[in-house]
Amino acid sequence: MTYTTVDKTSPIPLYLQLAEILQQHIDSGELAQGDPLPSERVLRETYDVSRSTVREAVLHLKQKGTVETRRGSGNFVKVIPTVDRDLLGIHDFDVQIEQGGHSNQVQILHFTEEHHSSRVSQLLQVEPDAPLIKVTRLRLADGEPLFIEKIYLASARFPHMKREDFSNTQVFTKKIIQDYGMDIDEVVIQLEPILLNRKEIENLGVKRHPAAGLLNERTTYNKRGEPIVFSKWVFSSNRCRHMLKIKAK
Known part of the structure; x- marks a missing residue:
């Protein structure tokens, strides 16, 4: 399923919808390997979701191996060696x-x-x-x-x-x-x-x-x-x- 916005009436949890949106940006190359993810504030305001939803979405991507956290710098698209x-x-x-x-x-x-x-x-x-x-x-x-x-x-x-x-x-x-x-x-x-x-x-x-x-x-x-x-x-x-x-x- 493809998401462009978060649907608050959907039975799909909001954090999974947001994670899928970010994953689509990564797959398309709009967010390339090594790029920082949008800040928590930007994601909250862009998709009208709570801080906990943003954090759960990022955690989901980290567990999938798509995103990594760099101490003191934030969250980044994980660099996979080529x-x-x-x-x-x-x-x-x-x-x-x-x-x-x-x-x-x-x-x-x-x-x-x-x-x-x-x-x-x-x-x-x-x-x-x-x-x-x-x-x-x-x-x-x-x-x-x-x-x-x-x-x-x-x-x-x-x-x-x-x-x-x-x-x-x-x-x-x-x-x-x-x-x-x-x-x-x-x-x-x-x-x-x-x-x-x-x-x-x-x-x-x-x-x-x-x-x-x-x-x-x-x-x-x-x-x-x-x-x-x-x-x-x-x-x-x-x-x-x-x-x-x-x-x-």
Whole structure:
């Protein structure tokens, strides 16, 4: 439901109506990330509501993660880190996050060994009934969810891989190269716009449904041209900008 004014005859609580109005201003960009919210006095006078209604509305937005309070300064639209991703860059994503001035965290959501779809098996060039290691990780920048990463490996190629091997991308890459002798030579990337599903919306902390996202599918090959890792990265549309830099020959 869209509100432009507060309807005092509506069964919807006034603070929720006011919170929705402010959320609409944020979603439209009229109130951008880092902008201060209108003062309590301005909101009271503009929408003819009480001080308690304004405070409840702001508290509601804070609980949703849309607004933050800065001590001594007031209430602001929360800044959600946006990371620029160089698709053709030589550095891995962890390095790019840190070069952008952000802290980098990894949260492992699932670690299983299972049989998977024929498509994933075909991409990894293994038999359809061959067991695969599947790892789902939540990648964060400055403590905010950035994207969901699903990693698939052929169990036969990577025996003894453990959950903790995926807790850090540098450790994971080093283990592939040093312990298993898989020198990474090429990555093939496919991008596709998607609508996020309920679980993705929950994990990424998206406040709106439906929500647009970007699927980044990546197949990593070794120097012999063999596929060794297939992964799916799922981004919320407002968390990352993907960049291509192409030079003329």
